[in-house]
Amino acid sequence: MVVGADGPTSRVASSLGFPKNRDSxxxxxxxxxxxxxxxxxxxxxxxxxxxxxxxxxxxxxxxxxxxxxxxxxxxxxxxxxxxxxxxxxxxxxxxxxxxxxPSNGPIRRTASETALLVGDAAGHVMAVNGGGVPIAMICGRLAGQAAAAHVRHGTSLKEYEREWRRQVAKPLHTALNTKRLATLFLGGRRRLEWSMGVVGARRMGKMIRCRPVFP
Ligand SMILES: Cc1cc2nc3c(=O)[nH]c(=O)nc-3n(C[C@H](O)[C@H](O)[C@H](O)COP(=O)(O)OP(=O)(O)OC[C@H]3O[C@@H](n4cnc5c(N)ncnc54)[C@H](O)[C@@H]3O)c2cc1C
Structure with a gap:
């Protein structure tokens, strides 16, 4: 089996037909x-x-x-x-x-019968701030456990996909939605200043910390 932990332009991902990171x-x-x-x-x-x-x-x-x-x-x-x-x-x-x-959230599929992707290769990055180290560490551990279970007991690698999504998909998607919202603000100086005034310090703090902005 192969673990693709080879970064945002993963050769493992492209050579095995996994989806690509977009909007990096x-x-x-x-x-x-x-x-x-x-x-x-x-x-x-x-x-x-x-x-x-x-x-x-x-x-x-x-x-x-x-x-x-x-x-x-x-x-x-x-x-x-x-x-x-x-x-x-x-x-x-x-x-x-x-x-x-990578700034478009996790890719659609990160495990096959014989391979899995982790870290930047899988889009495991908080889209709103570009932070990927903590999520890569969590998913890296899960990837290691899944690889060991696959080799020792023949456990399907799809278990890895299920488990990382259970543990970290929600914050990754919150970060992606917040990034999409922020992109509307970042178009130009005037729009940025106006938007920051409207959003206010409290919501800006939530956006940066990848927490839901509303309510
Ligand atoms: C400027 C910058 C600042 C950042 N700051 C932060 C931060 O403060 N906090 C944070 O959480 N995240 C930050 N990130 C994001 C973070 O660096 C990544 O999310 C994290 O490094 C992902 O780890 P990874 O192991 O998946 O990928 P990578 O760190 O990219 O590691 C992939 C490894 O695979 C190797 N590799 C690739 N292809 C091959 C090949 N064909 N053969 C052999 N080896 C190969 C590469 O050389 C590399 O060593 C930052 C990113 C950048 C660009």
């Missing part, structure tokens, strides 16, 4: 030097069309980065990254690292 967007990150207030920053709007730029303070320095939706962007993600560093006056050594971030 590029994101890059680097480590900034200096002292930072212990406050996480998320910047929306023209700095990072369709996504966001971030400053995530750490014990020393900060993790900084930018993501952007290709269909709303005029340039490459690295160009937006350079502009963000300049505007925010950040000093980063070295080249940024990055890859694609």
């Amino acid at each position: 967007y590029p994101a890059v990150t680097g480590q900034a030097e200096g002292d930072f207030e212990p406050i996480m920053e998320m910047h929306f709007g023209s700095l990072a069309p369709g996504a966001y730029a971030w400053v995530l303070p750490k014990a020393q320095g900060a993790n900084v980065g930018v993501g952007c939706a290709p269909r709303l962007s005029d340039g490459k993600v690295t160009e937006y990254y350079d502009i963000f560093l300049k505007q925010r006056d950040l000093t980063v050594k070295g080249r940024p690292v990055g890859k694609l971030v």
Whole structure:
């Protein structure tokens, strides 16, 4: 059997005929030097069309980065990254690292008779904020257990699909619905400012934390 844990453009998925991740967007990150207030920053709007730029303070320095939706962007993600560093006056050594971030929720089918997909390969990413590590860890454990049960006892790999959907499909779909709502707001500066005013701080907080926005 094969476990496809090979990221957003999974070769395992494409070679075995699984559905593809759609609407993936590029994101890059680097480590900034200096002292930072212990406050996480998320910047929306023209700095990072369709996504966001971030400053995530750490014990020393900060993790900084930018993501952007290709269909709303005029340039490459690295160009937006350079502009963000300049505007925010950040000093980063070295080249940024990055890859694609799946942003359309989990793919329709993640297990066959002989293979399963997990992590970015399966679209196990919170679409609204691009976070994939916690879900990949939960599903990675389930994938390992399913692979062992399949090899030892012949258990169907479809059990894996049932189990991860039982455990994490709901938050993944809430995040996807919230992202779709947010995309309506992120179209331009005026619309963004108006929408943020209407949505308000409380609902913005819910959106970022992937909780249902209404009621
Ligand atoms: C800039 C950026 C910042 C992010 N920040 C966060 C964050 O703060 N929090 C969070 O939760 N998530 C974050 N994410 C998302 C997170 O990185 C991914 O969701 C997570 O790494 C998915 O893990 P994975 O193991 O499924 O895939 P990956 O991390 O992509 O790992 C796949 C591995 O497979 C290997 N591989 C691929 N093809 C082959 C092949 N043919 N042969 C051999 N090896 C292969 C790759 O080299 C890679 O090592 C961020 C993503 C980006 C791009």
